[in-house]
Structure formats: C-alpha cells, structure tokens
Amino acid sequence: MSQSEPRASAPSGPPTPTGTVLEADSLCVFRGDRLVLDGVSLTLHAGDAMLLTGPNGAGKSTLLRVLAGLRKPDSGQLTWNGQSIFDDRAAHAERVAYIGHQDALKPGLSVSENLHLFTRPGADLSDALEAMDLRALADLPARLLSAGQKRRTALARVLLAQAPLWLLDEPSLGLDSAAITLLGRAMAAHRARGGILIATTHVPLPLDNTCALDLPGATDPRPFGTFEGDYA
Ligand SMILES: Nc1ncnc2c1ncn2[C@@H]1O[C@H](COP(=O)(O)OP(=O)(O)OP(=O)(O)O)[C@@H](O)[C@H]1O
Numbered sequence: 001m002s003q004s005e006p007r008a009s010a011p012s013g014p015p016t017p018t019g020t021v022l023e024a025d026s027l028c029v030f031r032g033d034r035l036v037l038d039g040v041s042l043t044l045h046a047g048d049a050m051l052l053t054g055p056n057g058a059g060k061s062t063l064l065r066v067l068a069g070l071r072k073p074d075s076g077q078l079t080w081n082g083q084s085i086f087d088d089r090a091a092h093a094e095r096v097a098y099i100g101h102q103d104a105l106k107p108g109l110s111v112s113e114n115l116h117l118f119t120r121p122g123a124d125l126s127d128a129l130e131a132m133d134l135r136a137l138a139d140l141p142a143r144l145l146s147a148g149q150k151r152r153t154a155l156a157r158v159l160l161a162q163a164p165l166w167l168l169d170e171p172s173l174g175l176d177s178a179a180i181t182l183l184g185r186a187m188a189a190h191r192a193r194g195g196i197l198i199a200t201t202h203v204p205l206p207l208d209n210t211c212a213l214d215l216p217g218a219t220d221p222r223p224f225g226t227f228e229g230d231y232a
Helices: 059-068 089-095 111-117 125-131 149-159 177-192
Strands: 021-033 033-043 047-051 077-080 096-099 167-169 194-198 210-214
Touching: 021 059, 033 059, 033 077, 033 210, 047 059, 059 167, 059 194, 089 096, 089 210, 096 149, 111 125, 111 149, 125 149, 125 177, 149 177, 177 194
Parallel strands: 047 194, 047 210, 096 167, 167 194
Antiparallel strands: 021 033, 021 077
C-alpha cells in the first residue's frame, strides 16, 4: 500500500433497479458422481449481500459458478427478475462480475492494460485504480505483482464491469488489512447502488447486514442449507 490514503469512495456505476431479484430454487449439482449441491435455494434483492461459508469441498465455488451462468445445475431453477438466466446466457454474463480463486491476469500486460480489457462503457479506469490503491503499480507488468497486488487488480476489474451482480470467490485472499478496508468500501458502494453481492469466505469480511448460507459438505449429516430471506 502507498503512504497516501486512497479516496474513500469506490467508482460509481449505474444504479440497479430496486425491484431486482436473484432467485435460486432447489439447485442440485453433481461433480463426478458426487452430489455437491443438494437443493440449494436463495432469494436476494437489490442491495443484499450473502456470504457462502462451509468447509473445503462443500461446494461454495461450484455454487458461485452456477450463479454466474458458467455451469448449468443438474436440476433446479435460477432466475433474474423471474427469467431463467439460461434463457440468455450472454445477457446474464453482462450483469455478472465474477472472480474465482485465480486472478486470471495476462502476465505480459501491465495492470492498466489488464484492466482496460475489462472496462465497460461508463466505467473509469482511473477511479478503479484509485479505489484499489493501484496507481503506483499501473504500469507494472502483471507477472511482477505480488499475490495481494494481483488480487487488488482482479477486484479493480470487478469495479470496471459495471455489473449489478458481484460473485466473489474468497475476495480477501492475500489482501493486507488496508486492502481489506478498500474491499469493504467497494462492496458497500456497490450495495448502496442496489447491487447484489455473493461472496465465499473462510474469514470475516467487512460487510454489514449480510445473510449467510452455510454449505455443510458431504461429511456433515445435516441437509444442505436453504436461505429463506431472514437476516441475522
Ligand atoms: N472437475 C471436477 N470434477 C469432479 N469433482 C470436482 C471437480 N471440481 C471440483 N470437484 C469437487 O466438487 C466439490 C466442491 O468443490 P468446490 O470447489 O465447489 O468447493 P468449495 O466449497 O469452494 O471448497 P474450498 O473451500 O476448498 O474452496 C469438491 O468435493 C471437489 O472435489
């Protein structure tokens, strides 16, 4: 992190309409011959945030990939404002900003060039650099970044996607405490605009008023979790 304190706000994007709703109903997913997700349901409205928790192998990343439209469930429904996301995967891809465990940066391109590839109309690359404290690294090739710096770059890419649905697989992986603060600001700003956020995590994240879905995993005799819309 640089010595100067980055600006408090994250880049703004278009507001998400208040009536927006993401719904999953009884999702089941096999990986190999193992039923990894068994009847997962959730309902999230504009401004909501959900934390996906559970032990290694419980299916958190699998669920995120299904929610991103990258993998079809073996059964169950997944809708955005009442319409199946699989009716128009391209439209769903436009509304999703997804980061997995891998930061998926092009090693030979600079931080700015990597971000430029993902900058959608209306997004400001300079604001995203500022929000993730990347200005000093903007011209550095991605191959020279540390793990935390790569993660910050991947998060800046999320900001630039201008997407109403953020799906973040362990977003704080490798981040120092200052960068986690920046992540918290970015997530709060996204929700304040009506964005929906779902994040997997093994550690506490700087998020208020979240709901949680705990996937117990195969060795746990409890049924898989169902979120019915009550906040803790
Ligand atoms: N390509 C694959 N083929 C078969 N099984 C797979 C495949 N990829 C993952 N799995 C299995 O699916 C299950 C769920 O994996 P997933 O990555 O969704 O778990 P997770 O909850 O995100 O775990 P972690 O906390 O370790 O990130 C695991 O048992 C894993 O072994």
